[in-house]
Amino acid sequence: MILPTDFISRTRALLGDEYGRLEAALQENTPVSLRMNPLKGTMRPEGETVPWCSTGYYLPERLSFTFDPLFHAGAYYVQEASSMFLEQVVRSHITSPVTCLDLCAAPGGKSTHLLSLLPEGSLLVSNEVIRNRSQILSENITKWGAPNQIVTNNDPEEIGQLTHLFDVIAADVPCSGEGMFRKDADSAGEWSVANVQLCASRQRRIIHDCWEALKPGGLLVYSTCTYNTEENEENIQSFINEWGATVLPVPVEEKWQISGPLKYSNPVYRFFPYKTKGEGFFLAVLRKPEESFRSQREQRLPKDKNKNKEMPPAKLKDWLIHPESYSLDLHGNTVHAFPKAHLDTYQRIRGTLRIVSSGICLGELKGKDFLPVHSLALSSALNRAAFPSVELDWEEAIRYLRKEALILTGEIPKGIVLLTYKNFPLGLAKQLGNRANNLYPPEWRIRTGYWPENVKTL
Incomplete structure (x- = not known):
């Protein structure tokens, strides 16, 4: 992978002698990691655990996720390991039920994680401003299976009208993507200094627009997948200067090799791929002042x-x-x-x-x-x-997920039946006698006509 010249000079200025280790790490293969879904039972995959996530695992090799029925059943979510550090924030600072907003939520990694972590009695609102991505977000959250959730499709400015509604706002803001160069080589070709500045400005606008929706004393969890200070430390300092926010520490273990700030002295958390097994990531936790000004906005209530x-x-x-x-x-x-x-x-x-x-x-x-x-x-x-249950083998499950015709064998009563794979609910069918109607959502079906010879599943 060829890195942009400006990225090299800027990042070398930040890291000094350590820059060579970062550049070498960016030429290595990306680790494969996932989180298991504790809402749907317990399974332990092969591979080492992600140190900062109780349900996270590194896999020894990439699986055929499209052809793994457990993936479609919501038994696990494929997620980059560094971003699983969100678990430490929740465990450290959220101990009672909350109303939480995941502001930039698609495709759903942090939302599904929050649904597993938030104290019982909490509500999660997951928002995505881009309409087609909000549908993907809704699909992934539906598969995760938690009922205490709402998916919305709005601009942060509209969310800001919900004055002092949320105890917690998690904002994994759109960024220049420096931390994803190894995972997505095309992103390196799209990078520029101008885009860094544009992203930093947009990130400040996003947080500014939704700030009024956060309760006084509430938490903002700010994160990016980039290395530069404009989108990270400098934005955090601007929130401190503008609103008097306090940056909170998150306990970490030294063996995790998580780095601290590159500018200012606030407690922030950085993941570099030459230190931690994962991609580039930045996170900070801010507390809104208790005496924050409450704007008087008219609340539209539905009939x-x-x-x-x-x-x-x-x-x-x-x-x-x-x-x-x-x-x-x-x-x-x-x-x-x-x-x-x-x-x-x-x-x-x-x-x-x-x-x-x-x-x-x-x-x-x-x-x-x-x-x-x-x-x-x-x-x-x-x-x-x-509902009566029918256990499917792998080939039957894949035919179901392709929304193909089904023949369910055995003594199965007519009517709606629950189809399972390895005892995980996979979906519904209607048994008619000598055949069954496949009720899998057509928009979710496996579309590829390819039938793999060597499938690797969980």
Whole structure:
């Protein structure tokens, strides 16, 4: 990989004699890492653990993720190891239920991690400003299976209208991507000093636009995947100067080889690939002052669309474990379940933001009856006893994920059945007798016509 001349000179000025080690590391292969989903049981893959993440693992080789049914079942998420350091922030500073915003959330790595980490009783709002990426985000969060979530598609300025709503905002802001050069060689060719300056300015605007949505005393977790100080230390210092924010320390172990600041003396955390097994990453935690000014913005509240509206049949609650914890709502022909504990927050968000998905989509009206849908099958709140189960082998699972015709063998009753792979729910089918209707979402199907000869799965 050929590095830009300006990047070399600027980064050498920052790192001094250590720059040669960074350049050598950028020519090496990228480590492969993933996080297991604790909401869906326990599995331990082969490979060493990620030191700062209790569910993170380095794999000895890259798997055929597209052809691994467990990947589609949400049993794990493929994520770069350095960014898993978010776990240490949560464990150190978040000990009681919170309302949390993942501001720049697609494709969903930090959101799925937060859904595994936040204290019970928390709510996560995951936002993505680019519409098609918000759909990818929604898909990945649906596969993860946590019901205490809302996915939105809004600009940070619109989110800023939700004055003092969030206890925590995680902002993995768009950056110049220096830390991803090894993982994405094309990004090196797109890098420039001008783009660094543009990104730094945009990052400050993003944080400025959403700052009012953070409660006084709340936490902002700021992160990038870049090395320069303009997008990192200098932005952090600007937040301190403008708002009086306090930068909080995060406990680390010396053997992790995480670096400190390259400018100023605030406690910030840097990952260099020649020291830590992962890509370039930067993180800082800021606390908003308790006496922060509260702007007086008019809050748009939605009208009660449930008034005089037919409610979904109570039998749908049989599809959930702990059904008393959820409120059912009928949107057109679709039934959603949302945690009762967060209904007020949901109503406030619905009045201001564009919601892509929320809670659990349980089912939809077909004729005179409600049929369960795919998101229910993948939810950790699914009552598996509500449906007969059929275990698939690998080839059957791949045919299902391609949305091909299914023939389910054995004594299987007619109607909706839950399909599993290695006992992980994979989706739903409708058994008709001598064949079954494949109910896998067509937009999620495996599209490639290639059938691999040597598949490596978890």
